[in-house]
Amino acid sequence: MPENWQEAGFGLYVHWPFCLAKCPYCDFNSHFAASIDQRRWAAAYVQEIGRVAAETPGRVLRSVFFGGGTPSLMQPETVAAVLDAAKAGWTFANDIEITLEANPTSVEAGRFRGYAAAGVNRLSMGVQALNDADLRALGRMHSAAEARAAFDIARAIFPRISFDLIYARQNQSVRDWAAELRAAIGMAVDHLSLYQLTIEPGTAFGARHAAGKLRGLPDEDLAADMWEVTQEVTAEAGLAGYEISNHAAPGSESRHNLIYWRQGDYAGIGPGAHGRLTLDGRRWATESPLAPGEWLAAVGRGSGESLREEIGSDDLRVERLMMGLRLTEGLPRERCPTDDSFISRINGLVDDGLVWTTPARIGVTARGRPVLNAVLRALLAN
Numbered sequence: 498m499p500e501n502w503q504e505a506g507f508g509l510y511v512h513w514p515f516c517l518a519k520c521p522y523c524d525f526n527s528h529f530a531a532s533i534d535q536r537r538w539a540a541a542y543v544q545e546i547g548r549v550a551a552e553t554p555g556r557v558l559r560s561v562f563f564g565g566g567t568p569s570l571m572q573p574e575t576v577a578a579v580l581d582a583a584k585a586g587w588t589f590a591n592d593i594e595i596t597l598e599a600n601p602t603s604v605e606a607g608r609f610r611g612y613a614a615a616g617v618n619r620l621s622m623g624v625q626a627l628n629d630a631d632l633r634a635l636g637r638m639h640s641a642a643e644a645r646a647a648f649d650i651a652r653a654i655f656p657r658i659s660f661d662l663i664y665a666r667q668n669q670s671v672r673d674w675a676a677e678l679r680a681a682i683g684m685a686v687d688h689l690s691l692y693q694l695t696i697e698p699g700t701a702f703g704a705r706h707a708a709g710k711l712r713g714l715p716d717e718d719l720a721a722d723m724w725e726v727t728q729e730v731t732a733e734a735g736l737a738g739y740e741i742s743n744h745a746a747p748g749s750e751s752r753h754n755l756i757y758w759r760q761g762d763y764a765g766i767g768p769g770a771h772g773r774l775t776l777d778g779r780r781w782a783t784e785s786p787l788a789p790g791e792w793l794a795a796v797g798r799g800s801g802e803s804l805r806e807e808i809g810s811d812d813l814r815v816e817r818l819m820m821g822l823r824l825t826e827g828l829p830r831e832r833c834p835t836d837d838s839f840i841s842r843i844n845g846l847v848d849d850g851l852v853w854t855t856p857a858r859i860g861v862t863a864r865g866r867p868v869l870n871a872v873l874r875a876l877l878a879n
Contacts (some may be wrong), residue, residue: 505761506559508753509857511542512767513568514789517600530789535571539578541796542766548577548800549764550586552776553690556762558587560594560753562616573611575828580616594752596621596659601647602639609647609654619657621690622648627677631666648684657749659688664727666694667718675726682734687749691727692742693720694786724867741823741869760832766801768792773808780808819873827853827860842876 516528561583562575580595582724597612598618599605609620624644627630632641639647651658660681664674681689694714714724728738736744740758743751756763765772765783768791772783784804786792795801810815813832821828834838843859851865851872865872 505759506756507556508560508756509762512770513565514768516567539575543582545766545801547583559590562753563597569605577615601644606647620655621659660686661690687746689744827858
């Protein structure tokens with residue numbers, strides 16, 4: 498298991514900020530635009546990749562991830578231009594993982610072959626639900642039938658596919674969720690990202706919830722039951738949970754996300770993208786302007802970064818714990834504090850059955866995973 502950023506790997510995240518519409522639960526950096534100059538966007542991505550590549554020469558790129566927004570609104574030529582720039586700037590690993598997030602509408606499914614020709618070898622499909630009523634409630638623009646048809650097309654084109662679903666939806670029962678999850682697994686997926694619906698401030702759902710108009714949400718006990726059935730059904734199907742919200746067949750884990758969770762380096766390109774770069778032994782956090790127009794203007798001035806800040810030792814310790822403990826494998830003890838206070842907190846959580854330890858690693862137990870945030874608060878308490 499990787500013990501430092503070099504072993505954890507180096508990745509590239511490319512943010513495409515545009516969507517056809519804003520989903521009511523979404524708090525990601527996404528925007529609607531009536532028209533998009535894809536050539537201009539491709540040129541900006543290429544320029545930014547070249548800038549970061551000049552700072553990180555000789556690195557082996559293990560993954561590329563097109564996130565958003567809705568990257569399946571990108572023209573295949575735009576994706577190809579990005580990947581050509583990445584290949585010019587770094588050495589591609591022989592088994593490089595190149596993922597693109599896609600919505601399963603018929604229009605976007607028509608681009609799948611173009612993405613594969615450009616070099617994409619893994620598709621992450623934002624299905625979210627397998628019944629039309631819940632898809633409408635979630636503001637999705639595809640039907641369940643479209644999702645299944647798009648999946649069939651994708652399965653014939655890409656060697657690896659991930660499938661996103663949201664649970665703990667309005668008026669959803671444990672039995673309904675278990676049946677839906679089994680149906681998703683029956684579609685021959687090898688990776689599932691399963692997210693509990695959270696109501697975020699600043700979203701349409703957040704406003705409705707604050708006004709008392711978002712009815713039928715599960716209480717804590719029902720949500721906990723849905724978590725438990727999620728673990729049971731996926732384990733039975735051989736899709737073990739390797740991270741809080743992610744389940745995969747052995748060998749099908751998201752290599753890109755493992756770079757994040759194992760504290761590897763990654764370049765963040767595009768509006769609102771974040772990055773982590775280790776340069777001359779110092780680890781830096783990078784950020785980019787959120788607004789698409791601001792980002793393009795910044796690139797025109799020479800750099801799409803709005804912030805580059807060194808991560809201090811205290812912040813690095815917090816980041817390591819917050820990322821590493823998301824993984825079932827945990828994190829190396831050598832990456833954890835060694836002071837008596839921290840050891841005492843660890844021992845207390847072990848006694849409570851929430852944390853496990855070995856001479857080499859520390860991790861969160863099955864009992865502790867549903868309450869990971871509370872575990873982290875206890876560990877990070879002053």
